[in-house]
Amino acid sequence: MRRKIMIKAGIIGATGYAGSELVRLLLGHSQVEIKWLGSRSYVGQKYAGIYQNFFQLIDEKCLDDNMEELARQVDVIFTATPQGLCASLINEGILSQAKVVDLSADFRIKDVKKYEQWYGMEHKSPQFVEEAVYGLCEINREEIKKARLIANPGCYPTCSTLSIYPLLKEGLIDPNTIIIDAKSGTSGAGRGAKVDNLYCEVNENIKAYGVASHRHTPEIEDQLGYACGKEVLINFTPHLVPMNRGILVTAYASLTKDVTYEEVRAAYDKYYEKEQFVRVMDKDICPQTKWVEGSNYVDVNFKIDPRTKRVIMMGALDNVVKGAAGQAVQNMNLMFGLNEAEGLYQIPMCP
Amino acid sequence: MRRKIMIKAGIIGATGYAGSELVRLLLGHSQVEIKWLGSRSYVGQKYAGIYQNFFQLIDEKCLDDNMEELARQVDVIFTATPQGLCASLINEGILSQAKVVDLSADFRIKDVKKYEQWYGMEHKSPQFVEEAVYGLCEINREEIKKARLIANPGCYPTCSTLSIYPLLKEGLIDPNTIIIDAKSGTSGAGRGAKVDNLYCEVNENIKAYGVASHRHTPEIEDQLGYACGKEVLINFTPHLVPMNRGILVTAYASLTKDVTYEEVRAAYDKYYEKEQFVRVMDKDICPQTKWVEGSNYVDVNFKIDPRTKRVIMMGALDNVVKGAAGQAVQNMNLMFGLNEAEGLYQIPMCP
Amino acid sequence: MRRKIMIKAGIIGATGYAGSELVRLLLGHSQVEIKWLGSRSYVGQKYAGIYQNFFQLIDEKCLDDNMEELARQVDVIFTATPQGLCASLINEGILSQAKVVDLSADFRIKDVKKYEQWYGMEHKSPQFVEEAVYGLCEINREEIKKARLIANPGCYPTCSTLSIYPLLKEGLIDPNTIIIDAKSGTSGAGRGAKVDNLYCEVNENIKAYGVASHRHTPEIEDQLGYACGKEVLINFTPHLVPMNRGILVTAYASLTKDVTYEEVRAAYDKYYEKEQFVRVMDKDICPQTKWVEGSNYVDVNFKIDPRTKRVIMMGALDNVVKGAAGQAVQNMNLMFGLNEAEGLYQIPMCP
Amino acid sequence: MRRKIMIKAGIIGATGYAGSELVRLLLGHSQVEIKWLGSRSYVGQKYAGIYQNFFQLIDEKCLDDNMEELARQVDVIFTATPQGLCASLINEGILSQAKVVDLSADFRIKDVKKYEQWYGMEHKSPQFVEEAVYGLCEINREEIKKARLIANPGCYPTCSTLSIYPLLKEGLIDPNTIIIDAKSGTSGAGRGAKVDNLYCEVNENIKAYGVASHRHTPEIEDQLGYACGKEVLINFTPHLVPMNRGILVTAYASLTKDVTYEEVRAAYDKYYEKEQFVRVMDKDICPQTKWVEGSNYVDVNFKIDPRTKRVIMMGALDNVVKGAAGQAVQNMNLMFGLNEAEGLYQIPMCP
Incomplete structure (x- = not known):
């Protein structure tokens, strides 16, 4: 990957569609270096072997979802994972070392009971629900700037x-x-x-x-x-x-x-x-x-x-962009005090 | 075209999508013979040259939209034409010779003013609006059986x-x-x-x-x-x-x-x-x-x-079927006392 | 299913795309009754629950792939199954009771070694390879008429x-x-x-x-x-x-x-x-x-x-038709002395 | 449009698919300012009204294809026009004022007779055929750097x-x-x-x-x-x-x-x-x-x-990119001594 300056980023769930779009956007972001491409299903395989659009752009292999280790290595962690995974991995130690942008639904709903009802699973980290900021940038911009944990909105x-x-x-x-x-x-x-x-x-x-x-x-x-x-x-x-x-x-x-x-x-x-x-x-x-x-x-x-x-x-x-990865990057920009649009200058493609 | 027994049919607007679907359905109808493939834009050209799916199934050329002549030659006329055309061509002489199923909107709305407002054109045959039966077979079946003029419903x-x-x-x-x-x-x-x-x-x-x-x-x-x-x-x-x-x-x-x-x-x-x-x-x-x-x-x-x-x-x-040509055939079947499903036995195609 | 007159048919692999197309074609065939919808993965489930296009047309549930039992019940067996399955199930008893049209590649290649090389598996019934007729109707029509076992050609x-x-x-x-x-x-x-x-x-x-x-x-x-x-x-x-x-x-x-x-x-x-x-x-x-x-x-x-x-x-x-199920029906028609086109009158659909 | 520094560019045929892709790429190019969006069919209409993907990114209206005037105003002219148009408009005066990248076929074939045969039209500027450089950058890089007129290759x-x-x-x-x-x-x-x-x-x-x-x-x-x-x-x-x-x-x-x-x-x-x-x-x-x-x-x-x-x-x-607009930009970069990849950093988009 090309050299970037400031922010070290890790992605868990990097081989899903939202995860791979995060990779596309962060590769073009002037202030970010991707340090961790986590993918439980493809550990040890070359990332560009799965997404050949990144051929010759990324040489790294997929890593696991060891969030503790990841938190030690990066400034921001994106979790583009199935419901429940982020809540089951997160803890205070992680949040004190790295900012987290969760693209799953785990921290979007303030009423934990409601979450458990609609999602049919127990919430594994209810203690962070209150703290998490709903990352709809146009509406919660100021809270996002100060957040450690972002609940990236659904599409x-x-x-x-x-x-x-x-x-x-x-x-x-x-x-x-x-x-x-x-x-x-x-x-x-x-x-x-x-x-x-x-x-x-x-x-x-x-x-x-x-x-x-x-x-x-x-x-x-x-x-x-x-x-x-x-x-x-x-x-x-x-x-x-x-x-x-x-x-x-x-x-x-x-x-x-x-x-x-x-x-x-x-x-x-x-x-x-x-x-x-x-x-x-x-x-x-x-x-x-x-x-x-x-x-x-x-x-x-x-x-x-x-x-x-x-x-x-x-x-x-x-x-995949404003409905997932793009908004996640926008949130990251806000959290790190960058220009909100950095890495998001893509012009819509027609046809 | 294969020989059919009873009903002679003509189509005006045979080269549109609804018209060509009428051709597909009527070709497979055991009681119908297509006698007139009308298409203003393609007069004199081989019909199968435009829709090659009918290659070797139809040898006829496209004819014009002379509805008077058509009424003399066929038992039923389908008009799969732009709004206004059927209303501008129809008259008592035609209706006394052939049944008409109009796939356009000309006779669907009983309030002529309302029609003219929404369609932005003068209605050329308001005298037939009252007589026309709205051909939604499941609801107006009995009226359809006795009708001379069917307003085939929109999709x-x-x-x-x-x-x-x-x-x-x-x-x-x-x-x-x-x-x-x-x-x-x-x-x-x-x-x-x-x-x-x-x-x-x-x-x-x-x-x-x-x-x-x-x-x-x-x-x-x-x-x-x-x-x-x-x-x-x-x-x-x-x-x-x-x-x-x-x-x-x-x-x-x-x-x-x-x-x-x-x-x-x-x-x-x-x-x-x-x-x-x-x-x-x-x-x-x-x-x-x-x-x-x-x-x-x-x-x-x-x-x-x-x-x-x-x-x-x-x-x-x-x-194109129940929303246009299929319903038109269903209406024709009702008008001529045939089995309502004749020619409409196609089983949905997956994938 | 509607009543049919003459030929009882069974399908193994009825829930694949070729299998379901066989169902579509045979339902419209005037001389065939489908007696067995075999699908290993869906045994006991309603067939129309998997392919809702057949809703209200088929009430039967999926059965297994017991070819011995099937041979006792039907006149013709279609195997629309993965490579190797038909060869592993077939035997003289089956072939003496029912005609078989195999839509897999098992009997298409006369040189068993070549088959095993390209398909990477042992051939389980090499003794029937010689007898099997390659069912390309336009070329092998006469042999097909006399065959017990048809190798239905690849698409x-x-x-x-x-x-x-x-x-x-x-x-x-x-x-x-x-x-x-x-x-x-x-x-x-x-x-x-x-x-x-x-x-x-x-x-x-x-x-x-x-x-x-x-x-x-x-x-x-x-x-x-x-x-x-x-x-x-x-x-x-x-x-x-x-x-x-x-x-x-x-x-x-x-x-x-x-x-x-x-x-x-x-x-x-x-x-x-x-x-x-x-x-x-x-x-x-x-x-x-x-x-x-x-x-x-x-x-x-x-x-x-x-x-x-x-x-x-x-x-x-x-x-799915001439490249699989349609040709299989054409072969069946030939084997049973029917009109070669019976059940195959579908007119190509545009658009 | 955002301010750019160095090169003023004009496009003739800006409302075709290749033209609009040129707009997309040049908008993201750090050294280019688009000065002329030519489109014979849409003169006087807002460009972003035709391609709403550029809404709020481009306020300009479409201009005509006055290449003489254009040459006075810009450094480089892209002609994304039907065959024959560029050849009919170009002349020494234009070429002495602006570089031209022709995305049509007019100058791709050195044998004018062959061109006229395959394209069925008279060549209106055979005198520039020899000079034109075939802009396949990977093969003709050095010639492209010195060219005034580029024949941008076909897709x-x-x-x-x-x-x-x-x-x-x-x-x-x-x-x-x-x-x-x-x-x-x-x-x-x-x-x-x-x-x-x-x-x-x-x-x-x-x-x-x-x-x-x-x-x-x-x-x-x-x-x-x-x-x-x-x-x-x-x-x-x-x-x-x-x-x-x-x-x-x-x-x-x-x-x-x-x-x-x-x-x-x-x-x-x-x-x-x-x-x-x-x-x-x-x-x-x-x-x-x-x-x-x-x-x-x-x-x-x-x-x-x-x-x-x-x-x-x-x-x-x-x-639309390497087969048309992207290669045109690559050619422009070479002609103006810029980094060959400037404006072409887009990462392929999956899915």
């Missing part, structure tokens, strides 16, 4: 929350009427060898899944609840789309009063005008996942329907 | 209406809360040479379009209104999905009372148990477009969300 | 052999110069849960595989050798294409003399003019896999390059 | 030539036996609104096109001819693959003598060991287009077939 929650947040915060929509219909590319399903994710099962097909039961539901509800100051219950329906990358959120809510385009637009601008990674599209332009592919952007927009007095809110992001 | 309205109809008819859902989020394969956009439908623009991409303004909205609202006996306003958002065929509808509505799975299921069964083309899936199975591909089936199912007191209704069909 | 060999056969048989090309560059959809890789076949690994990607070592090489060489009466060595390179179905073969060979288009065309016509499943395209039309999708057709054509004195031969088929 | 010729060059140059293969079977993503067909390039026509399909007649044939033959010092005639067959980006070349040739893996490998290493954009893969690894997507890399490898005494040479690149 759906990032896209959903950023699409809805301004209107909810400004009281323009009724929190009890929110319905989120989301569509995701297949990389969101991970790199596990399952029949359901085979090319022939996904291609030329679309389906809903996890209807009224998807684990990202409480995470979204929590974030929306913080925005409006009361408990929110939503319908959230994810769909699997035959494409590699991208999430599109189409959200519906009833308006609390008659509003003009300009009023709603002003709400979005209030929160996002200075955000470099949130783009509020021009009037009548619907976000498309292709327009953010490979980049850390979230594109949002809305449409008022005067007939039904509802507003349709739309958001698009690359689930 | 989205077919899928949406059949997914929602039983619950609305049985009063289980509140008509003012219906939100329909639909996803369609690209064949629904037609075969016109537009940049937006190029492979590189559609592939690896998903977007909403026609938000709060799509022309199928009033058609769906009309049908749902008939079901519940009062005016219905909905939100309908179509999305373009990178696949050739298939529509998936995910619809949301508030329940009017506490219901069990069995009660809702009973409502679906009441209307569809005897329907051969509507399959109510087993509990917790979400419809997938792949499972109906190439066939005339509509797969529907639902999920109750006790947290939000809403029900999520799902439906999947092949937009 | 690549079917497409390759039929594309090249006439020119080789007529001595128009030099057998030592044949190069076959083949491209296949992903269903050819089967339904096994492997990382390499995940959607995200196949989509937006193309690669060669098995270069100079693919197991279909000796099978193709054997068939081409029979055509020209001497040993043939070829280069065969398969590629994985991001689509579900379809094989395209582009084959190159040096012409043995100056020839006109008409002379080469006459060679194709000589062998295929009366074949209902081989379509020799019109001049300058290149076969496309889409034009045969879902059907039993093979489309072939050629182009002479006077500059290099080579001919480029092209062929396209649906690997 | 297929770049991939084909780089895959074959070392073996031909070293005399290891017989130039009379070269067969190139190439597969391309659909962006290579451009952004023109043609039925053949519609999503539904390309998806789930593969076909050969331009068989024995594709315009890149003489370009490849010229370059291979220079490598071996005599006229070369090849077979070149391109195929259209359902993916956006990527070209894969599978080339075949007879070996001139018995060689080991190491000998052939040494030939590749001799020419590419120091090349940063050509990666010779490890033994037995077949290049995949996904592994170079979005980057300027060409991945090459080979396999010896001792049975047929042929070698199979494989190459993969991103047709």
Whole structure:
């Protein structure tokens, strides 16, 4: 790997799709050196043998997930691992030596009981839940800067929350009427060898899944609840789309009063005008996942329907970047006092 | 073409995707002989030169759209043409000689003003609107049998209406809360040479379009209104999905009372148990477009969300078959007193 | 399943892609009743629970692969199983009770040593290799009619052999110069849960595989050798294409003399003019896999390059139909004296 | 656009796929400022309104193709235009003011007659053909540094030539036996609104096109001819693959003598060991287009077939980057004495 200057980084779960995207982004980051490519399944194998896109860019072999040792060697640890793993490995010793950005759901939900209910497992480190900062940079920027442990948001929650947040915060929509219909590319399903994710099962097909039961539901509800100051219950329906990358959120809510385009637009601008990674599209332009592919952007927009007095809110992001690895890097930048966009200058790729 | 026995059929718009699917289905229909392949753009060219899948199956050349002449030669005319064309060509003389199944929207909406508003064009044959029967076979079967002119339903309205109809008819859902989020394969956009439908623009991409303004909205609202006996306003958002065929509808509505799975299921069964083309899936199975591909089936199912007191209704069909050509054939079968399923025995193709 | 009249059929390996396509075709076959859906991995599970496209069409559960019992119950057994399984199960008792169509490679290669070398396994039933008939219907029709055991050809060999056969048989090309560059959809890789076949690994990607070592090489060489009466060595390179179905073969060979288009065309016509499943395209039309999708057709054509004195031969088929299940049904039809096309009337589906 | 320091660049044909990729790459180039986005079809329209991926990154509107004016304003002009346009606009005045990188074929073929024959048009600037340097950087680096006018190579010729060059140059293969079977993503067909390039026509399909007649044939033959010092005639067959980006070349040739893996490998290493954009893969690894997507890399490898005494040479690149815009930037870097890789650090994106 090319020499970098300041921050030593380790990744656990480096051979998953989020992990490999972290590698892509960190390799191009001017202030980071990757020191540890952890992958339980591929220990001892050359990393570039698994992801040949890194051929001649990375010579290192995969290491294990010894987080204690890792904490001694690096400044920041990214855990891009299955639910429960980070919580089972983390401890005060680790956190006192290295900052941790957890890309799993372990520390996203403040109510441990709720977590255990939706995820069907015991939480192994409830003592760190309170401390962990939910790493939605546009909303929790200041807390992130001071954090030791970041709960990197889920892909759906990032896209959903950023699409809805301004209107909810400004009281323009009724929190009890929110319905989120989301569509995701297949990389969101991970790199596990399952029949359901085979090319022939996904291609030329679309389906809903996890209807009224998807684990990202409480995470979204929590974030929306913080925005409006009361408990929110939503319908959230994810769909699997035959494409590699991208999430599109189409959200519906009833308006609390008659509003003009300009009023709603002003709400979005209030929160996002200075955000470099949130783009509020021009009037009548619907976000498309292709327009953010490979980049850390979230594109949002809305449409008022005067007939039904509802507003349709739309958001698009690359689930592997802003929905996972990109946001993790953005969090790291904030935690280390770097330019928030460092390593995230990728321009969306069309076609 | 192979010899058929009874019904002579003509198609105007035979080189569009719906038209060519009509050809595929009618070629396999035991009682039909195709006598006229009309295509304004390809007059005089061999039909199989445009659709080489019919090579050695069809030797005929494309003819024009002379509907008067066509009416003299055939028993049934299918118009798979752009909006407005059928209305501009049809007259009493034609209807007295041949039955007409119009796959465009010209005769779907009973309120001519509403049609003209949403479609932005003057209606050229308002005098036939009242007579035309909306060809949603599962709902209007008896009227269809006696009709001279069928308004073949749109792809989205077919899928949406059949997914929602039983619950609305049985009063289980509140008509003012219906939100329909639909996803369609690209064949629904037609075969016109537009940049937006190029492979590189559609592939690896998903977007909403026609938000709060799509022309199928009033058609769906009309049908749902008939079901519940009062005016219905909905939100309908179509999305373009990178696949050739298939529509998936995910619809949301508030329940009017506490219901069990069995009660809702009973409502679906009441209307569809005897329907051969509507399959109510087993509990917790979400419809997938792949499972109906190439066939005339509509797969529907639902999920109750006790947290939000809403029900999520799902439906999947092949937009070119049940959403267009297949339903047209089903209508023809009914009009001519044939077995409703004749020519429609195709088993869905996986993968 | 609907009632059928004459032939009782059993399938071992019914839950693979070839197996499920057999089910689709046999369900539509007027003379066949499916009596046994064998699937080692899914014994006791409802077949339509695995392939929901058959929902309400098949109520049966999966059975095991007890071929002895199966032979007592059915007239024909299809083995759509991994290499080696059919050879390990078959015996004289079975063959004396039921005809067998083996879709694996076990009986395709007459030289058992060669088989064992390329497939890396011991042949468990070498005594039946001689008897087995290579089921390439267009070439071995008469032998097939009398056979008890059919070695159903591989997908690549079917497409390759039929594309090249006439020119080789007529001595128009030099057998030592044949190069076959083949491209296949992903269903050819089967339904096994492997990382390499995940959607995200196949989509937006193309690669060669098995270069100079693919197991279909000796099978193709054997068939081409029979055509020209001497040993043939070829280069065969398969590629994985991001689509579900379809094989395209582009084959190159040096012409043995100056020839006109008409002379080469006459060679194709000589062998295929009366074949209902081989379509020799019109001049300058290149076969496309889409034009045969879902059907039993093979489309072939050629182009002479006077500059290099080579001919480029092209062929396209649906690997799951003519490349597997469709050809198996065609073989069954021949073995039982039925119309060769029965159950195979599917018209290719576009788009 | 962000401020850049040194080189002012203009693009004619900025709204095609190659043009927009030039924009993407030049926006990330530390030494370039884009001053002119020329697009005949979109004059006066906001560039980011056509390519919304550049929303908030580019505010400029499209300009015309006034090359005289452009030459006065910029240091380098990229012409990503249809064949013939650059030749019809260029003159000594322009070349004396600005360097020109022509991405069309106008100046690639030294024999004007041959150009006119294959391209079916009169050459409007034959006087500059001799001067133009063929911009295959790895082979003509020194000439490129001194050039005023670069003929940027075609996508297929770049991939084909780089895959074959070392073996031909070293005399290891017989130039009379070269067969190139190439597969391309659909962006290579451009952004023109043609039925053949519609999503539904390309998806789930593969076909050969331009068989024995594709315009890149003489370009490849010229370059291979220079490598071996005599006229070369090849077979070149391109195929259209359902993916956006990527070209894969599978080339075949007879070996001139018995060689080991190491000998052939040494030939590749001799020419590419120091090349940063050509990666010779490890033994037995077949290049995949996904592994170079979005980057300027060409991945090459080979396999010896001792049975047929042929070698199979494989190459993969991103047709929009190394096959067009990336190589154009690489050429510009060389012409202006910059680091050859500046602006081309993109790491391939998986998945």
